[in-house]
Amino acid sequence: MVSFAELRMEDGVPIYLQIVRYLKAAVAAGTVTDGEEMPSRRVLSALLGVNPNTVQKAYRMLEEEGLIRSHAGAKSFVSAPPERAEALRRELPAWSAAAFVGQMKSMGLTRQETVALVERLWEEEET
Secondary structure, three states, X not given: OOOXXXXXXXXXXXXXXXXXXXXXXXXXXOOOXXXXXXXXXXXXXXXXXXXXXXXXXXXXXXHHOOOEEEOOOOOEEEOOOHHHHHHHHHHHHHHHHHHHHHHHHHOOOOHHHHXXXXXXXXXXXXX
């Protein structure tokens, strides 16, 4: 079953989007695979301490994107064949990088300052 124990809530980002992003990242990383069972909406809402409607909205978005499949009154499962997982591996880093670059620009950092920041943080993570 897909675990959401590692999901850390971010201020300012809707919870349903964080759930969607978390599952996409897990599929891209290979920690969640095609056919894995999703927790029920009720179980996930209790685990995260959020309104069940929030989880329902996330699941609906994931269904619309074809990343999970659900049937009324039945369990939900991840629908991520290898080609879908590979597409997410390409898309997610580009999306995150674009958001980061936009934030750095809005704070007035130059390209050189931003690159230096990333290099410093990268080095700190390795030690």
